[in-house]
Amino acid sequence: MIVYVESNFVLQISLDQEEASSAESILQQAENEAIALSVPAFSIYEPFSTIAYRGLERTRLFNTLDNQLVQLRRSELRSDPHRNVVEAIQSLLATWRDIGRNETERLQATVQRIITVASIINISPAILEQGMIYEQQYGLKSQDAIVYASVIAHMQRQASSEVKCFVSTNSKDFDYKEIKTELGLYNCRYISKFGNGLEFIQSQRC
Numbered sequence: 001m002i003v004y005v006e007s008n009f010v011l012q013i014s015l016d017q018e019e020a021s022s023a024e025s026i027l028q029q030a031e032n033e034a035i036a037l038s039v040p041a042f043s044i045y046e047p048f049s050t051i052a053y054r055g056l057e058r059t060r061l062f063n064t065l066d067n068q069l070v071q072l073r074r075s076e077l078r079s080d081p082h083r084n085v086v087e088a089i090q091s092l093l094a095t096w097r098d099i100g101r102n103e104t105e106r107l108q109a110t111v112q113r114i115i116t117v118a119s120i121i122n123i124s125p126a127i128l129e130q131g132m133i134y135e136q137q138y139g140l141k142s143q144d145a146i147v148y149a150s151v152i153a154h155m156q157r158q159a160s161s162e163v164k165c166f167v168s169t170n171s172k173d174f175d176y177k178e179i180k181t182e183l184g185l186y187n188c189r190y191i192s193k194f195g196n197g198l199e200f201i202q203s204q205r206c
Contacts, residue, residue, distance in 0.1 A: 001204050002036045002158060003029075003197070004151045004166040004188070006043035011050060012169075012194060014110040015103065019169070022194035026167070026201065030117045035201055037118040040150035044111060044120065046143065051103050121150040144173045155186040163204055164188035167197035 003026060012023040030037035121127075127149045135145035151166055158164070164187055168174055171192035180190050191197040 001201065002038055002155075002162055002164040003201060004038050004154070004164065006040060006147045006168050006170070007046040007050070008169045009039070009167065009194070010043065010047045010107070010110055010114065014047065014107040016106075019194040022198045025198050026194060027113060027117075029201060031113070034205065037114070038121060038151075038154055039114060039118045040121045040147045041123055042143065042146050042150065044115065047107055047111070051107055119154070121154045123150065124153075127153050138173075138176065138179060140173050144170060148174070148179070151188075152182070152186070155183075155188060158186070160187055162187065165191050165197060165200055167191045167194055169193065 005023075005026070009023050009026070011017060012020045013027060026035070027037070029035045123146065127146065130153065131142070131145040131149040134140055134148050135142060138145070138148075140148060147168075155164060164183075166174070166183060166188055168190075169192060174190055175192050183190055189200065191200055
């Protein structure tokens with residue numbers, strides 16, 4: 001059985017998001033060679049941009065809070081409430097400095113696990129061209145069109161009898177009849193939740 005995932009799979013595990021447990025179980029299935037995991041190369045790169053953007057957002061807020069802290073320290077109104085606020089902000093900023101580094105380290109560790117066991121679908125000129133077609137045909141965003149084109153290109157090289165599923169929480173782009181129909185031509189099911197994806201994987205092993 002082939003299981004296709006994309007960047008939200010990587011982020012679920014590395015950021016310990018709401019479906020991290022199910023995504024982790026799917027990765028473990030691949031590590032145990034119970035399934036064949038396939039990931040578009042684009043979906044390996046994209047999470048690093050997401051983490052970097054989150055870091056920039058935190059930096060902006062960090063700088064705002066740091067400026068407020070400076071102002072509070074200068075204030076002549078050093079009442080007990082002010083001291084409590086200053087101490088709270090100091091504690092928050094001290095912790096905040098480590099968040100970005102921890103997220104990057106967890107992402108790197110997750111990606112290393114994935115690329116060790118998964119088939120990485122490299123981007124080719126044909127995939128980019130097909131992605132542009134899918135962008136117009138299905139109204140997909142550019143990055144989603146490349147991911148989808150990568151998945152279809154890989155499935156076209158697999159046996160039609162092989163059971164496949166594409167698990168992505170990005171249902172607003174992929175959960176459409178036309179896309180499901182096209183995936184079905186390759187014996188592939190679209191699943192929008194990792195918990196449901198895990199159930200489907202387990203049902204195929206019974």
